[in-house]
Amino acid sequence: MIPPLASYAVVVPTIGRPCLADCLAALAASAGPEPSQVVLVDDRPAPGGDELPLGALGPLADRAIVLRSGGRGPAAARNTGIRVVDEPWTVLLDDDVRVSAYWREQLARDLAEASPDTGGVQGVLEVPLPAGRRPTDWERNTAGLRDALWATADMAYRTEALKAVGGFDERFPRAFREDADLALRILDAGWLIRRGERRTEHPVRPADRWVSVRVQRGNADDALMARLHGPGWWERASAPRGRIRRHAAVTAAGLGALVLAAAGRRRAAALTAAGWLLGTAEFARARIAPGPRTADEILTMTVTSAVIPAVATWHRLSGAVRHRGAGGWDGTL
Numbered sequence: 105m106i107p108p109l110a111s112y113a114v115v116v117p118t119i120g121r122p123c124l125a126d127c128l129a130a131l132a133a134s135a136g137p138e139p140s141q142v143v144l145v146d147d148r149p150a151p152g153g154d155e156l157p158l159g160a161l162g163p164l165a166d167r168a169i170v171l172r173s174g175g176r177g178p179a180a181a182r183n184t185g186i187r188v189v190d191e192p193w194t195v196l197l198d199d200d201v202r203v204s205a206y207w208r209e210q211l212a213r214d215l216a217e218a219s220p221d222t223g224g225v226q227g228v229l230e231v232p233l234p235a236g237r238r239p240t241d242w243e244r245n246t247a248g249l250r251d252a253l254w255a256t257a258d259m260a261y262r263t264e265a266l267k268a269v270g271g272f273d274e275r276f277p278r279a280f281r282e283d284a285d286l287a288l289r290i291l292d293a294g295w296l297i298r299r300g301e302r303r304t305e306h307p308v309r310p311a312d313r314w315v316s317v318r319v320q321r322g323n324a325d326d327a328l329m330a331r332l333h334g335p336g337w338w339e340r341a342s343a344p345r346g347r348i349r350r351h352a353a354v355t356a357a358g359l360g361a362l363v364l365a366a367a368g369r370r371r372a373a374a375l376t377a378a379g380w381l382l383g384t385a386e387f388a389r390a391r392i393a394p395g396p397r398t399a400d401e402i403l404t405m406t407v408t409s410a411v412i413p414a415v416a417t418w419h420r421l422s423g424a425v426r427h428r429g430a431g432g433w434d435g436t437l
Contacts, residue, residue: 110215112193112260113141117173117181119148120156123309124199128160131197136208139195142168143185149175179272179282182256186271187437189263198257198279201229202305214300215260223265223295224287227258228303238396241405242315246308253342254287254297258304265295266437273332273433280322281329284341288333289433313404320416323348324423331430347387348420351413354383358414384410 114131118124124144131142142164144156151172158165171188173181186194193215197203204210214225231247233239239247249255256279269289276282287297326348329337338345357380364373388409395401 110192111140112195112211112215113143113189113191113263114139114195114197115143115145115182115185115189116197116199117145117147117178117185118156118199120146120154121199123307125157125160126202127197127199128157128164129162130202130204131207132160132162132164134203134205134207134209136206136210137212138164138208139167140191141189143188144168144170145173145181145185146170147173147175147178147181176274177277178256178279179276180274183271183274183435183437186263186266192263193260194263194266195260196256196258197304198306200307200309201257202307203258204303204305207302207304210300210302211260214302218298219296221294221296222262222298223290223293224254224259224261224297225300226254226297227260227300229255229257229306230303231306231308233308238394240395240401241391242311243308244394245316245319246306248344249306254283256283256286257306258302259283260300261290262295265290265293269293270433270435271437272435274435275328275427275430275433276325278322278325280319281325284337284343285329285332285433288337288340314408316404316408317411317415320412321419323416323420324426327420327423328427328430331424331427332432348416350383350387351416352420354380354387354413355417357383384413387413 116124116127128142131139142161144158146156156170158168158170161168169188171184173184182196195211214227218225229249229252231250233243233247249257269286271286272282273285276285291297326346333340337343357376361373361377361380364376388406391405391409392402395405
């Protein structure tokens with residue numbers, strides 16, 4: 105017996121990736137109460153790209169609307185979608201997930217069981233990993249979504265709560281930390297957030313050798329989180345603190361070696377360079393050991409481990425400078 109459910113809308117930001125069709129098809133095929141509205145927000149920078157695959161929605165296609173957000177990132181795209189939602193619940197899905205066969209039925213139970221002071225109900229994310237071998241560094245990174253709090257890959261919020269806090273902070277330009285920032289503001293506004301029972305699959309998307317270097321841009325978002333929520337935000341969000349302090353130390357050793365060598369202080373430069381090498385080797389080993397240890401993975405981990413500390417440190421420092429005067433988000437929906 106499916107409990108009664110207040111109506112809900114689904115908001116999906118997208119940049120037109122092929123996986124969107126699978127996401128929409130899974131939503132359409134799921135058993136349970138249908139959404140009142142499916143809002144697709146096309147966040148490609150300019151119009152003129154391929155049309156979004158609305159046909160994948162099957163019988164839900166007549167409930168779909170497409171909006172454009174101009175390439176401003178997932179936070180701004182979600183806000184664009186939330187602004188047109190009148191239903192009591194807004195369910196956020198990423199375009200690379202596949203909801204389960206009974207997801208809509210499970211969603212009905214999750215929302216029906218929500219107490220009046222519950223502002224959000226999180227879905228359970230499942231990340232399929234390859235059988236027969238250890239996961240790569242990128243696969244382990246994606247698998248971390250299983251335990252992450254408030255991931256917007258599948259997150260239902262009361263529309264009232266979203267609009268009360270002004271939605272997502274659009275100063276977060278990536279799919280990183282914008283979900284934690286929103287959840288902390290909703291909690292600070294007096295709402296509760298709990299984990300539901302519905303299940304959604306989040307496949308590991310294809311990635312090239314340098315993906316781990318590119319994701320270091322998220323260190324700038326960590327600087328914004330610290331500015332907005334204080335240095336203890338890690339504990340509140342149950343987020344891993346990461347290696348930024350070690351990265352800064354390794355980067356300082358590398359820069360110090362170069363400066364000392366330029367000054368002709370060869371012995372000191374050699375000692376400092378040895379510190380950089382040891383720090384880099386420790387980082388590479390920590391990433392290689394739990395992985396498949398193939399030649400390609402070892403090469404990738406070795407090369408990127410030499411680059412990541414400096415890139416991470418740069419993004420953290422640039423973020424701290426850029427957001428040094430940031431105040432609370434004052435957006436409106």
